[in-house]
Amino acid sequence: MTTPGRRSPEADLEAMRVRSAIPGRERWEVAALRKRPLLAKELASAMRRHPAVLDATANPLTGRILVFYIPDTPGFDCGALLQDRLRELLTAGLEHFPEGGTRIGKGSALSRVLEIAIPDRRELVKPALLSVTAQAVGFLQGYSFVSTVNTARGDLPPFLKAFGFKRPASGLGFMGVLSFGLILTSAWLQSHRRKAWNRVAQTSAQRIRTHAYAHLQTQDIEIFDRYGTARLLHIVTEDSEQIGDLIEEAGDTIVENLLVVAFSGLTLLTTSPLLTLVVCLPIPFFFLPAKLLGRRVSEAYAHQRETHDRFEQILESSLSGIKDVKSFTAEPQERRRLAATGERLVEQSLEAAAVSNLQVRLTETVGVIGAYTAAAYSGILAVRGEMTQARYSWILYLVPKLLSAPEDLEETLRVYHKATRSAKEIVKILDTKPVIRSGPVRLPVPSVRGELIFENVSFGYHPSHQVLYDVSFRLPAGGTLAIVGPTGSGKSTLLRLLLRFYDVDSGRILLDGKDIRELDLRDLRGAVSLVSQEVYLFRGSLRDNVRYARPDAPDEQVLAAMLNASALGLVDSLPGGLDGDVGERGSRLSGGERQRIAIARALLKDAPILALDEATSHLDFETEAAIQRSLRIAAKDKSLIMIAHRLATIRNADQIVVLERGRIRERGRHDDLVAAGGLYASLWALQSGEAPGGMLEVRVSWPEEN
Secondary structure: OOOOOOOHHHHHHOEEEEEEEEEEEEEEEEEOOOHHHHHHHHHHHHHHHHEEEOOOEEEEOOOEEEEEEOOOOOOOHHHHHHHHHHHHHHHHHHOOOOOOOOOOOOOOOOEEEEHHOOHHHHHHHHHHHHHHHHHHHHHHHHHHHHHHHHHHOOOOOOHHHHHHOOOOOHHHHHHHHHHHHHHHHHHHHHHHHHHHHHOOOOHHHHHHHHHHHHHOOOHHHHHHHOOOOOHHHHHHHHHHHHHHHHHHHHHHHHHHHHHHHHHHHHHHHHHHHHHHHHOOOOOHHHHHHHHHEEEEEHHHHHHHHHHHHHHHHHHHHHHHHHHHHHHHHOHHHHHHHHHHHHHHHHHHHHHHHHHHHHHHHHHHHHHHHHHHHHHHHHHHHHHOOOHHHHHHHHHHHHHHHHHHHHHHHHHHHHHHHHHHHHHHHHHHHHHOOOOOOOOOEOOOOOHOOEEEEEEEEOOEEEEOOEEEEEEEEEEEOOOEEEEEOOOOOHHHHHHHHOOOOOOOOEEEEEEEEEEHEOOOHHHHHHHHEEEEOOOOOOOOOOHHHHHOOOOOOHHHHHHHHHHHOOOOOHHOOOOOOOHEEOHHOOOOHHHHHHHHHHHHHHHHHHHOOEEEEEEOOOOOHHHHHHHHHHHHHOOOEEEEEEEOOOOOOOOOOOOEEEEOOEEEEEEEEHHHHHOOOHHHHHHHHHHHHHHHHHHHOOOOOOOOOO
16 A cells, blocks of 8 residues: 555656666656655665666756666666666665655654654644634534523623624524534534544554565564564554554644643633632642653553563464364363463553553542632632623633643553554664665576576574585586485575575575675576475465466466466366465465465466475375476476475486585485485485385484584
């Protein structure tokens, strides 16, 4: 979604057009740059990082960028590079900075988040005007009520006398009609005022959600491992809502209370300065409960938040693994675990509510005492004749409204405390910086040959736990490489390093002779089609899941990919065919069916490198054999990496690498490895049943711990 009044990133990309072009110099008009100096600066800097670009300057006033580059650079396309760089910046959330604004950086967590959230000032004009008008009509409504009471007592207000009313009966009829009209007008204004402020709140929350999600997309996989899905969901959704609630509450309350204080204060001053002083005496005491209990309230809600996050994590984990819960008949165990956390959440919620309510009650008590004191003193003035009865009635109406302003401020402060905690969580996310960054070297997918070299690669997910040790091998362009070994030997890690989900600790990985750390990330990942052993299907149709990497692919290509993956039968078996819903994470499909859809998705991507990580482990032998035959045809000109436990599926590979405890123990072709009598031969004998006498002795040599 995009913020109302703003174009989508795709619209900004489509609006680009070249103004002039000669060899070595091109000037482009980029509408997204207008009034966005930060975007202009970042885009120019991103362009200059390309080795073929000599210089680039962008003007946020005209929305144009001038690029100087080395003419006749092979594979260089200035327009394509400009579009890619702009897309990366927009995806990273830069478009959410205020036009002409500064980068979100310094200041409190809340102020930084508000810079993102608060919409353009023009969007605040309507709700502010509605608040002012609604409050003005509210004063008129109150004045009408007081005038009606005074008219019933025979004391007609001056404006009725000016209209020619002399008798209370006729005056009451007019006041009834007037009051009815004011009530309807006030109801209409209040409804539209709340609606307008709610729109501002929802828009603000959406801006934060979009910004936070866009930022998360640029982060390393490590942050998702560290935070967990439930916590990130809470930050992106509920914490964003808290900021929106603050903007709505604060904006509306501030406008309303400023008018109340200004109008009521002016009325009191013109009546009696001493009365004004009496009315204002309790106001400092309104802030005493916040001073005494504010810290306890904040701590109580902080503890509640921590337990709430824990509760959501347990619930999300239990629901996601419901099949395992049921298969192990662990329902009572999960209920006890969730109930225990839920009980702690209830206790902490009650404690937070109790402290918060105590603060509210103390504030209300101060307000009631102040109202009674003001009523008593103004009554004395009325008895002495220093104030008319009509003015006394009006004062009795205004004083409670004036003293309720600090109480409203207390409610705003509670919302403020919640929003402050939420802002801290959001800023923790926004302050994370990806370690893995896109390189400056472009390698368009059509030009990729597919040669891979792992050169002395070592890696560990944690410094104290090394996974790979000095791994080296080469996959020629168009060749087939199989990686086998015991569970935990580091096979899948090699593919994660290839896609730069993580970076190597030492050594390097080369694609077509270029270090992948120097390559543009979109180009690198676009060159690899991965079928992971943990297949993930998105909630949606069968068609959308197959063409996830190519949303514009026609049905003919979708069906061809499914045919090569032996998945075409799903079109008939799944209700709705290609439009059939696969369910949450593909829950309506079997494990083998999900694998076939994942293979079809990878084939449709048509990348020069196809990586299969236990891609057929859930398939029966007949289906697996059929897919293997199809893959040999579909991947004829591609580089193919296969990780497998079933050695029969990789026996025809050009090269087989045998990993053990993160080290390469053997390498070669199938027949050579079997003849060598090492680990691979033992694994082959175990799977093929060729051990003499039906007994098998597997010899595995483990490396000494360093």
